[in-house]
Amino acid sequence: MEAPTAVARPAEGRRPDLSRDVATLPKAHLHLHFTGSMRHSTLVELAAERGVQLPEALVQDWPPRLRATDERGWFRFQRLYDIARSVLQTPDDLRRLVRETAEDEAAEGSGWLEIQVDPSGYASRFGGLTPTVELVLDAVREASAATGVGIGVVIAANRTRHPLDAKTLARLAVRYADQGVVGFGLSNDERRGRAYDFEGAFRIAKRGGLLSTPHGGELLGPGSVRECLEMLEADRIGHGVRAVEDPRLLARIVDRGVTLEVCPASNVSLGVARSAAEVPVRALYEAGARIALGADDPLLFGSRLARQYALVRDGHGFSDAELAELARQSIEGSAAPDSVRGRLLAAVDAWLAS
Known part of the structure; x- marks a missing residue:
């Protein structure tokens, strides 16, 4: 891929243009997990229907207070996610989740969505x-x-499962590459599964024409990102924000045109950053990295895609022209067909010209 071209920046000290609604900015959403995309109201409703007892963190205290920078915190986060998944018990439940997610994406200005799912969690x-x-x-x-x-x-x-399981999933993903599967990912706690252990699975996926989209550089530092880049030949990296700590690594990411799926609200909720202003979006952007903002798990973090653009605007002073460039980068980093890509890019230009 070619490195991104330079984009105009607002003059030093100039207040960015805040007139346009980020929910109407056409964009692609490349970092959204399946269960985590569920509406909170749907979770509560399905739990009541299925007799699933939800903890207070998913009812009265929602969105939950989370912190995953230690193993205990990650275990709590994963436990809440597993409880939420348990309410999806029928095919109609899954169809409802996907339909409502698509409706929410449309309301957020997303014209293309890549939703990530580990079928192992639902197979039984x-x-x-x-x-x-x-x-x-x-x-x-x-x-x-x-x-x-x-x-x-x-x-x-899933990083916490055996790499042979990942190879099984990679072969399955390739089998459906012409029916809607566009990429192969690697998720869960970085501290419990090194990227290089899954090189064989990603080789299968890449040979089958799928994008390589592993998570890295969220809970671990630049070394995790480097493994995704070098061992898994990542086209995109989920999160990847810790790459900013290694300028040489960041330069390689820029040179290769790899897109970083940056999730500001998620980073704050899980303790990766203390505030949205500390998520290094501006530093990554100024370095020339391609960025696709993502909501990660709205069910647990309490905000969807447009909010991520608002956080970048408020926390980093991104102008409307810069927000439009982020939207373009999300579209260009996607697996959307050329016709969809062209339509969305034209719509971004129209948003900025409005």
């Missing part, structure tokens, strides 16, 4: 890995037709 309930993937893809097609939002699926392996 829906007849196995293959039927689960087919159910998700069918739900995606229905939701896309109903809302007009283009949707691709990223199948993700």
Whole structure:
């Protein structure tokens, strides 16, 4: 990929233009997890119907107070996520989740979504890995037709499981590469699974034409990002914000045109940064890195995609022209078909000209 071209910056000390609504800015959403995309109201409703007892952190105290920089904090985060997943018990539940997610994406200005799912977490309930993937893809097609939002699926392996399981998922992902699967990811706690252990799975996925989109550089430092870049040949890196700590690594990311899926609200909620202003979006942007803002898990962090753009505007003084450039970078870093890409890029220009 070519390195991104330089973009205009507001003059030093100039107040950025705050007139345009970021929810109407056309954009792509490249970092959204399946269960984590669920509406909070849907979680509460389905839990009541299914007899699932939700902890107060998911009811009265929602959004929960989280911190994942230590193992105990990550365990609590994962436990809440698993409880939320447990309310999805029928095919109609999954179809509802995807449909509502697409509706929410449309309201946030997202014209293209890549939703990430580990089918292993649902396989026992829906007849196995293959039927689960087919159910998700069918739900995606229905939701896309109903809302007009283009949707691709990223199948993700779990760092805490054996690398052979990841190879199974990679082969499955490649099998459906022409039916809506666009990428292969790697998620969960970086501290419990090194990226290089999963090189074989990502080699299968890359040879099958899928994007490589592992998580890295969230809870661990630049070394985690480097492994994703070198061992997994990442096209995008989930989070990747810790790359800012290693200028030479960041320069390689820029040279390769790798997109960083930066999730400001998530970084703050999990303790990676103390505030949105401390998430190094400006430093990454000024270095020339491609950035796609993402909401990660709105169900647990309490905000969706447009809010991430507002946080960058408020915390880093991004002008409307710079926000438009972030939206372009999200579109260009996506697996969207050329026709969708062209339409969205033209719409970004129209938003900025309005």
